[in-house]
Amino acid sequence: MQYISHYSSPLGRILLAADKEGITGLWFENQKYYAYKLDEDHEEREIPVFEEAKRWLSVYFSGREPDFMPPLNLIGTEFQKNVWEILRQIPYGQTMTYGEIARKIAEKKGVAHMSAQAVGSAVGHNPISILVPCHRVVGTNGSLTGYAGGIEKKQKLLSLENVPIEHFFVPKKQKYTFARGTLADLPQVYAIIDERIHWMDEVGIEQWNVTDYWDCYPESYYEKAVHDGNLYVLKEAGGDRVSGVAVLYESDERWAKQQGPAAYYVHHLATRIGEKGTGKAMLSFCEKQAVADRKEYLRLDCAIDNPKINAYYDKLRYDYAGTCVDGKYAGNLREKKIR
Structure with a gap:
């Protein structure tokens, strides 16, 4: 059984989902992949893990790095879970490229090469935004791409963490x-x-x-x-x-x-x-x-x-x-x- 709750953030309304194991979803309202894989049979109810997650979000949006983490239950393929685990290891206020994640996955699997495009797809389908910080992943060429919540939110989240976003750029339609x-x-x-x-x-x-x-x-x-x-x-x-x-x-x-x-x-x-x-x-x-x-x-x-x-x-x-x-x-x- 999954439960849902809502949180009003400075960047917009957020939908939270959880089961008995932990948080299973966190999406900005109307974002890409909104409520992806949320059980049709779910119930809106305040449960303890929501209280902890909302406390985490309040600390985060105040501009501070939380020193605790609510329990998470990431639901996906083995490959997706491997990518999401790397996302969880990206330190607050830092970034990592899709290529770097691909190299880490390749090393773990003992193969010579891993597709950055496959990594990008897994990052884009991350069901627990912010808590699993997919916003800290940037293009290999420095572009701010691939965030399901939208580029503007990605910029604001990185700025909130004091990431020097002037080193990055928003891609335009290019020749x-x-x-x-x-x-x-x-x-x-x-x-x-x-x-x-x-x-x-x-x-x-x-x-x-x-x-x-x-x-x-x-x-x-x-x-x-x-x-x-x-x-x-x-x-x-x-x-x-x-x-x-x-x-x-x-x-x-x-x-x-x-x-x-x-x-x-x-x-x-x-x-x-x-x-x-x-x-x-x-x-x-x-x-x-x-x-x-x-x-x-x-x-x-x-x-x-x-x-x-x-x-x-x-x-x-x-x-x-x-x-x-x-x-x-x-x-x-x-x-x-x-x-």
Whole structure:
């Protein structure tokens, strides 16, 4: 038998559900998945667990972290329960990305990879909002997405916990999407890079075209980048056409003398020729990815003898940080502080 009660919060009316084991549901009125899986045969009655839950909510909405937790009874699949248990471990005032949760699930299951999309679905179906803090989960690129109660409530809950939400953004309808690449994306990735190599020959830039690129970075290199989750692609929104590619690493031998603070190092950044704005969009998404993963810098290198690309990075505030040499290639090291 399930019981229900209501609570008036600063963010709107809340429906609570419980059984003899504990709280089974907490939903903002009219939210997505409202009263999901609430038994049709339920009764509105004040029971002790509701009193405890409402006391918890009153402490929480006063801007303080409660030091107690009412008993919960999470009802779902084994996978959903595993995800929800990770949500319960996210500390007050902190966030975690869908990708981080996916990695934790993969480690627990002893597998190489777990779908962030599957994690997102489980997070979205969390039946006990706030108490199981799904509002603390953010997109890998720093976007505030996936909260059944609505983005505005998610922002207010994070602000209540003093989370610096200026580090995140509310996604708008965009021309492009940015995500980890898949094996299915690789033929387009190879074509984009080939196109750029020929372009470098045409304009007289010595970089990938003078380093035996495909011998150094064969298809197996990119397959491993996909497997390790380091390859990212820029796609036209709503489609499968790849417009840009980049590989993000957490270390780089070219920066051995300047490793320092946590950073992402951009490699193999390439976009389709003739698509204006894709390079800037790709870098913007890389920066947001780095912020979401708590990096302080985004770092890259570019050809010394290409004044146009150096001026481009100057304009985007990537500061000069030294030089590097790799065979025939000589490059300028550039970095941007993003946090």
